[in-house]
Amino acid sequence: MVRIHELKDVGPKTATALLSLGIGTALDLLQTFPFRYEDLRFATPTSQVKIGEGEQNFVGTVISVNERRVRDLEIVDARITDDHGMLTAKWIGRRRYILGRLHAGMRIFVRGRYEAQKIGAPALNVTQWRVLGDGEEYRGALVPIYRASKEITTRKIHNVITRNFQTLLGLVGDDPLPPALAKELGYPSLPDAYSQVHAPDSPESAARARERFVFAEFLTMALAAELRRRQREHEHDAQMMPGSDTLLAEFEASLPFALTNAQRRVIGELWADQARDIPMNRMVQGDVGSGKTLVAAAAIVLAARNGLQAALMAPTEVLAAQHASKLAPLLLPLGITVEAVFGSQGAKSRSAATQRIASGEASLAVGTHALLTDGVDFARLGLVIIDEQHRFGVAQRAKLRSKGGSPHTLHMTATPIPRTLAQTYNADLDISTIDELPPGRTPIETYVVRLSRMDRIERFIRANVARGQQAYIVAPAIEESDAGLSSAIEVAERLSTKTLADLRVGLLHGKLNAKEKDAVMQRFASGDLDVLVATTVIEVGIDVANASVMVVLDAQRFGLAQLHQLRGRVGRGAAKSYCLLVPADDAEDSVRLAVLERTIDGFEIAEEDLALRGPGEFAGTAQSGTSGLRFGDLRDDIAIYKRAKSAAIGILAEDPTLARSSNSGLRNAVEATPSAQGLLTSS
Numbered sequence: 001m002v003r004i005h006e007l008k009d010v011g012p013k014t015a016t017a018l019l020s021l022g023i024g025t026a027l028d029l030l031q032t033f034p035f036r037y038e039d040l041r042f043a044t045p046t047s048q049v050k051i052g053e054g055e056q057n058f059v060g061t062v063i064s065v066n067e068r069r070v071r072d073l074e075i076v077d078a079r080i081t082d083d084h085g086m087l088t089a090k091w092i093g094r095r096r097y098i099l100g101r102l103h104a105g106m107r108i109f110v111r112g113r114y115e116a117q118k119i120g121a122p123a124l125n126v127t128q129w130r131v132l133g134d135g136e137e138y139r140g141a142l143v144p145i146y147r148a149s150k151e152i153t154t155r156k157i158h159n160v161i162t163r164n165f166q167t168l169l170g171l172v173g174d175d176p177l178p179p180a181l182a183k184e185l186g187y188p189s190l191p192d193a194y195s196q197v198h199a200p201d202s203p204e205s206a207a208r209a210r211e212r213f214v215f216a217e218f219l220t221m222a223l224a225a226e227l228r229r230r231q232r233e234h235e236h237d238a239q240m241m242p243g244s245d246t247l248l249a250e251f252e253a254s255l256p257f258a259l260t261n262a263q264r265r266v267i268g269e270l271w272a273d274q275a276r277d278i279p280m281n282r283m284v285q286g287d288v289g290s291g292k293t294l295v296a297a298a299a300i301v302l303a304a305r306n307g308l309q310a311a312l313m314a315p316t317e318v319l320a321a322q323h324a325s326k327l328a329p330l331l332l333p334l335g336i337t338v339e340a341v342f343g344s345q346g347a348k349s350r351s352a353a354t355q356r357i358a359s360g361e362a363s364l365a366v367g368t369h370a371l372l373t374d375g376v377d378f379a380r381l382g383l384v385i386i387d388e389q390h391r392f393g394v395a396q397r398a399k400l401r402s403k404g405g406s407p408h409t410l411h412m413t414a415t416p417i418p419r420t421l422a423q424t425y426n427a428d429l430d431i432s433t434i435d436e437l438p439p440g441r442t443p444i445e446t447y448v449v450r451l452s453r454m455d456r457i458e459r460f461i462r463a464n465v466a467r468g469q470q471a472y473i474v475a476p477a478i479e480e481s482d483a484g485l486s487s488a489i490e491v492a493e494r495l496s497t498k499t500l501a502d503l504r505v506g507l508l509h510g511k512l513n514a515k516e517k518d519a520v521m522q523r524f525a526s527g528d529l530d531v532l533v534a535t536t537v538i539e540v541g542i543d544v545a546n547a548s549v550m551v552v553l554d555a556q557r558f559g560l561a562q563l564h565q566l567r568g569r570v571g572r573g574a575a576k577s578y579c580l581l582v583p584a585d586d587a588e589d590s591v592r593l594a595v596l597e598r599t600i601d602g603f604e605i606a607e608e609d610l611a612l613r614g615p616g617e618f619a620g621t622a623q624s625g626t627s628g629l630r631f632g633d634l635r636d637d638i639a640i641y642k643r644a645k646s647a648a649i650g651i652l653a654e655d656p657t658l659a660r661s662s663n664s665g666l667r668n669a670v671e672a673t674p675s676a677q678g679l680l681t682s683s
């Protein structure tokens with residue numbers, strides 16, 4: 001491995017600056033791609049200059065140079081002419097330096113934006129310029145622009161790459177793309193692709209070259225996922241849990257309401273998976289309030305009727321407790337017993353619980369990661385349910401699975417994955433979607449309200465409380481801070497002593513310990529509090545049917561998907577519910593928030609969030625490790641992903657273990673994927 005400071009033109013300072021950009025090795029440097037190019041190839045005739053376009057290039061002879069002052073600014077103007085006409089170029093600052101180098105009669109290259117001026121004719125605001133030598137014909141390049149920093153410029157990064165290009169190329173391993181495939185797709189060779197990315201001949205060849213890397217990356221990812229799926233399907237070591245129409249009818253008869261069509265369909269999908277000896281790996285996604293708990297209950301019922309236990313893990317104790325209390329009444333009529341295991345539990349009740357799990361007496365164990373501690377053994381674990389899985393680490397998941405051979409695994413999430421992203425997960429994770437809300441709900445009304453109308457908001461809360469309802473107020477910060485965000489402590493203080501002093505106001509935030517949190521939630525749930533001021537600890541899953549108002553302060557600070565989650569805390573009972581999104585008065589973001597006024601469809605909101613904020617927020621949901629992509633972007637490159645995925649299926653059809661020599665580069669790439677470790681060596 002060539003280390004970065006061993007490269008030409010890289011001293012300790014540059015090495016440190018590169019490192020802080022995440023460029024730690026020489027290969028990293030080569031694989032750091034520009035995010036855009038500046039096109040300096042062509043000079044525009046001055047007669048064709050246009051106001052307000054992007055930056056434009058001109059080459060001409062300087063006729064005159066003048067200086068002037070506008071308030072504190074020192075400005076140099078130069079008149080420039082070419083065969084076609086004339087324009088004024090303008091430099092701001094660095095007067096002495098510019099005047100020392102710029103003289104009438106010389107030929108120069110200038111680049112900048114041509115803009116209208118407050119006083120006088122439009123001028124070119126110069127961002128780059130260069131004096132041309134005697135008789136030098138102007139030749140510009142397509143200049144790559146890299147993500148840079150205060151410590152290192154894009155130009156320096158480009159220079160280091162150019163100076164060391166051959167050395168860097170020598171570090172590149174095998175081409176992951178099989179030669180025939182690269183040829184078929186019309187991609188340049190691997191060295192040419194690197195060269196066209198860092199020093200392209202044309203924008204088209206740069207794009208083509210980049211696509212080669214994106215395609216190879218997606219192909220590797222799709223192969224790894226497909227191999228993982230095949231291995232899972234190959235194992236045949238899961239417990240078979242056949243169901244029947246009779247059992248489904250029995251389950252439905254025990255419920256106080258009829259299943260929705262979506263619930264029935266998803267239960268069918270789960271039961272079909274659970275009936276096989278191939279371990280299920282399925283995610284159920286459904287909007288808040290779509291009735292996921294019931295679907296989970298159906299999976300548990302099937303396991304129990306087949307003599308197998310289930311484990312359900314939630315990210316917090318509050319949520320785990322809530323699951324337990326929602327599941328128990330659904331399961332007890334069918335004779336299925338629920339046991340909760342918590343970190344905060346007393347030693348005695350804990351050991352009683354773990355004993356009933358170990359003996360098999362309890363059919364369902366509910367808990368947080370405490371379920372993973374070594375004290376908890378299962379008699380016959382057949383099903384693992386993970387709620388809001390992205391809050392669990394991969395290692396934790398693996399550990400839970402290890403407690404019971406190859407249990408069927410069910411992930412549940414209320415954060416809908418945008419359809420576009422969901423396609424990329426499909427390879428290893430099957431997805432079921434509950435796309436229908438139970439009947440009889442009045443939709444939540446949502447309004448964006450400015451902070452300066454807080455008095456009206458408080459009046460609104462008071463009116464709802466007077467009707468016997470309850471309200472949440474969410475603030476982004478716990479305590480007062482420099483950031484100037486609303487703080488839950490402060491808001492609770494103000495409301496309970498001043499504006500809502502006659503109401504019962506509670507406070508919930510992440511710095512309270514589990515006992516204190518539980519106590520506050522209990523009081524709110526039982527109606528002993530009218531208003532709950534909270535941080536986003538209440539985001540996921542909390543269910544108080546009597547709460548009908550959700551107020552979110554500093555709403556501009558939250559993603560749309562997260563706001564949608566918060567909104568889902570109300571609208572769970574019979575009363576009409578409201579969500580008031582309150583951006584700070586100076587926030588310029590109300591257009592984005594208006595999406596929530598318009599729709600209650602979590603999928604549509606997720607798509608909007610994806611478009612506005614990028615896939616980062618969803619990346620955590622990825623089973624297949626789609627985060628950490630080096631070249632590709634799942635939002636922009638989805639078409640390339642689809643092509644790569646079908647190429648992956650085609651390759652595996654002909655060469656299921658990637659044993660052919662033409663696939664050796666691909667094989668290496670797949671083996672280097674952390675989530676695919678050992679998949680090829682074992683087969």
Ligand code: ADP
Binds near residue numbers: 258259
């Ligand atoms: P989620 O977990 O998806 O947010 P829940 O499972 O908590 O939703 O269900 C939300 C509410 O809807 C619960 O009060 C539940 O009892 C009710 N519910 C679920 N399914 C149905 C149904 N088919 N018909 C009527 N109400 C339902």
Ligand code: MG
Binds near residue numbers: 292293541
């Ligand atoms: Mg739920």
